[in-house]
Amino acid sequence: MGLETDWYSGAGWLRLLAPLEWAYRRLSERRRQRLTQPENQWLAPVPVIIVGNISVGGSGKTPLTLNLIDKLRARGYRPGVVSRGYGTKAPHYPFFVNADTAPEQGGDEPCLIVRRSGVPLVIDPDRPAAVRALLDTADVDIVISDDGLQHYRLGRDLELAVVDAARGLGNARCLPAGPLREPPERLNEVDRVILNGQGRFAFPGASSMELQPGALVELATGKSLDAEQWQGARQVHAVAGIGHPKRFFDTLESLGFKPLPHPLPDHAAITAETLSFDDELPVILTEKDAVKCGDWVKPGVWALKVDARLDEEFDDWLDRQLVRLQQKYGSP
Known part of the structure; x- marks a missing residue:
């Protein structure tokens, strides 16, 4: 980069x-x-x-x-x-x-x-x-x-x-x-x-155009909730393989999270190793990165939906x- x-x-x-x-x-x-x-x-x-x-x-x-x-x-x-x-x-x-x-x-x-x-x-x-x-x-x-x-x-x-x-x-x-x-x-x-x-x-x-954050979806279970309903840790691993990862990290901050940023190249592959960290903190991905996650994804990995306005x-x-x-x- x-x-x-x-x-x-x-x-x-x-x-x-x-x-x-x-x-x-x-x-x-x-x-x-x-x-x-x-x-x-x-x-x-x-x-x-x-x-x-x-x-x-x-x-x-x-x-x-x-x-x-x-x-x-x-x-x-x-x-x-x-x-x-x-x-x-x-x-x-x-x-x-x-x-x-x-x-x-x-x-x-x-x-x-x-x-x-x-x-x-x-x-x-x-x-x-x-x-x-x-x-x-x-x-x-x-x-x-x-x-x-x-x-x-x-x-x-x-x-x-x-x-x-x-x-x-x-x-x-x-x-x-x-x-x-x-x-x-x-x-x-x-x-x-x-x-x-x-x-x-x-x-x-x-x-x-503004990108409005929507629901958070847990990939392993399909559970969906708004950021205000979040009951987990506010410090999260934030993973973004998009053109401008900082925008995603800033969005998470605006929702009250404390992201630990993990920027990746645009279109980067997402594997189990990509999402493995030495703690039990939740992981939040962009929706684009989430589509690259398979059945191997574990609970605690979430995707943030966004909509253009x-x-x-x-x-x-x-x-x-x-x-x-x-x-x-x-x-x-």
């Missing part, structure tokens, strides 16, 4: 990587120009909403995707989701993820999305192939592409870019000199920027966009 720390702390030595950054930016722009040509880009027969970001690592895309699923269903749509399936070893692609799919095959985030929402979901590094499989098999009339902003072979109707307001864009430089997949100006081209949480980063016209202006904006899309594709 050393390089990532330097990206966000403004380490001066990263200027030495400027030639590599220049080459990356040139190649990235050429790739985008090539893939967005009409002959190279596939357009789905239903609306496609992209949820992504311009930086590497987590920013809150999965909670936003779950929130969008609920919003679209409330408006009469039948959404489906496609995802790359980062780090997966699926038996084939396209691959349908269901509630029983192992995270090793389906990916931690796709498995979480399906278990929380029951939405039809297909993983495939080839996003157009994933959408075609989804539309051929499931009753879907709108598609959300999770983490698909740079997958330009898939045409899109709306682009939503999520930015962690606390970390912002780091040093605002592209790989490998900084955390950005695309230059900061790319945010000016998306349909909506969404700022996750509170922080110094600001963007004109952006919507705000967006400002009212986002709902108004989304309604206006859906009216526009209905003129193109018809009503749901």
Whole structure:
């Protein structure tokens, strides 16, 4: 995690990587120009909403995707989701993820999305192939592409870019000199920027999103309770294999816990050894990490659910966009 720390702390030595950054930016722009040509880009027969970001690592895309699923269903749509399936070893692609799919095959985030929402979901590094499989098999009339902003072979109707307001864009430089997949100006081209949480980063016209903590669920028993109902020790082992673990630790503190932080790389494997400590204190995981726990998990290991809450202006904006899309594709 050393390089990532330097990206966000403004380490001066990263200027030495400027030639590599220049080459990356040139190649990235050429790739985008090539893939967005009409002959190279596939357009789905239903609306496609992209949820992504311009930086590497987590920013809150999965909670936003779950929130969008609920919003679209409330408006009469039948959404489906496609995802790359980062780090997966699926038996084939396209691959349908269901509630029983192992995270090793389906990916931690796709498995979480399906278990929380029951939405039809297909993983495939080839996003157009994933959408075609989804539309051929499931009753879907709108598609959300999770983490698909740079997958330009898939045409899109709306682009939503999520930015962690606390970390912002780091040093605002592209790989490998900084955390950005695309230059900061790319945010000016998306349909909506969404700022996750509170922080110094600001963007004109952006919507705000907060991750609201929900129930604590004991993995071995399925027991569920609110933080106010917690009767155990307030000092807990906090395990987080997400893009910004500190946000999870801060959330636990806001709920009255005294977390002993155990940050892990994003998408890290969770094993019995990961959760073994030399005491009897409770363990609290992120919900994304919890999907990687199997039958081996012992009592005393809990997951904290979180839900995205967006400002009212986002709902108004989304309604206006859906009216526009209905003129193109018809009503749901």
